[in-house]
Each structure stands twice: as structure tokens, then as C-alpha cells.
Amino acid sequence: MKKMMLICLAILFNAGLQSIAGGTDKTIANLKAAFKGESNASAKYAAYAEQARKEGLIQIATMFEATSKAEQIHAANHQTVLAKMGQKTDPLKPEFTVKTTKENLQDAISGVTYEMTTMYPGFIATAKTEDVASASKSFRWAMDTEKNHRVMYQNALNALNANKANTLSKVYWVCPKCGNTYDTAKPEATCSLCSTKRDKYIKFGK
Ligand SMILES: [Fe+2]
Numbered sequence: 001m002k003k004m005m006l007i008c009l010a011i012l013f014n015a016g017l018q019s020i021a022g023g024t025d026k027t028i029a030n031l032k033a034a035f036k037g038e039s040n041a042s043a044k045y046a047a048y049a050e051q052a053r054k055e056g057l058i059q060i061a062t063m064f065e066a067t068s069k070a071e072q073i074h075a076a077n078h079q080t081v082l083a084k085m086g087q088k089t090d091p092l093k094p095e096f097t098v099k100t101t102k103e104n105l106q107d108a109i110s111g112v113t114y115e116m117t118t119m120y121p122g123f124i125a126t127a128k129t130e131d132v133a134s135a136s137k138s139f140r141w142a143m144d145t146e147k148n149h150r151v152m153y154q155n156a157l158n159a160l161n162a163n164k165a166n167t168l169s170k171v172y173w174v175c176p177k178c179g180n181t182y183d184t185a186k187p188e189a190t191c192s193l194c195s196t197k198r199d200k201y202i203k204f205g206k
């Protein structure tokens, strides 16, 4: 009996050591992948904003300018977590194709759908397993923002298809801490994701 207990303790101790030693490799890789994805998305949406402006779609251009900023904030948040873990990020060369605004909106919808339904839920689960709370929070802020972006992109596409793009919100706000994005003239007083006050939000459009 005593021997059995000692064997059990040895197994548990060994498992503990393994989790301490190998613990955060997957989360570091996921943070790097998310940093790359968010940086690329930020550059892509800035280009989509220019394209929308060329097509005279001012509200959609303003929306993409706001979401480009949001993605930049997500990338910076992931980078901060990586830096605290002693990790550097490599310089990136954004890769994307600009098409018509209708096609760009469809591309944006597929991108955020993947992030919010597959990529971030997986990354959050792994960060929890590896016990990296700061990564989990950074992933969650990005994932919840993407859910709002998806609604905005779909609304914009519907309005464009119905020749009513000029009825979309003229003003967008981005929370500087978590990147959450609001498409209303008067957003809520504190950010629903990180509790930042409304007067700190970055305004796009007028
Ligand atoms: Fe994002």
C-alpha cells in the first residue's frame, strides 16, 4: 500500500514538473500566429477603407478605418503579452488582395468568422490549459470584438446589396484598450469588454 502511494506521488510529481517545464509553448506559438493575423487584418482593412472611399462609400470606408485600428490594438495587446513572456515578434509583410467593396466585405466576414468560431476559441482553451491568463484575456478581447465586427460587416453588405449604404452609421468608436468597436452616434458609457470610459474611445467619422 505504502509502495503504491509512493509510486502515485512520483507520477504526480513528474507530471507537475513536465507542466512547469513545457507549459507555455503552444500559447506562445498561438500568440505569434494571432499577432500575425491581426497585423495583416489591420493593413488589409486600411486598404479596404481606401477602396470604399474610391467607390464613394464613405460610411463603409469609415467602418473599415475603425476596424483597422481595432485590429492594430489586438496585435499590440498580443505583442505585449509575448514581450512579458520574453518573446520577440518578427517584422511582417502584410499579404492581401483588394477587390470591390462588396467582395472585400465578403472576405472580411469569412476572416472574422474563422477567428471567432475556430481560431480564438481554440487559442483560449489552450491558454487556459497552459495557465496563461494574460494570453487568455488578450485572445478573448479580440474574439469578442470580432463578433461585433461580423455584425457590422454583414449589415454593411446587406445595405450595399440593397443600395442603402448611405443609411449606415456615419460614426464609429474604438476602445483604445481592448479594440472593441461601436457603430453608433452615442456608444455605451463604459466598454463592455474592459470597462474603459467612453471619453477615452477613438472616434472615426463625423
Ligand atoms: Fe482583431
Ligand SMILES: [Fe+2]
Pocket: 175, 176, 177, 178, 179, 180, 191, 192, 193, 194, 195, 196
Ligand atoms: Fe474596451
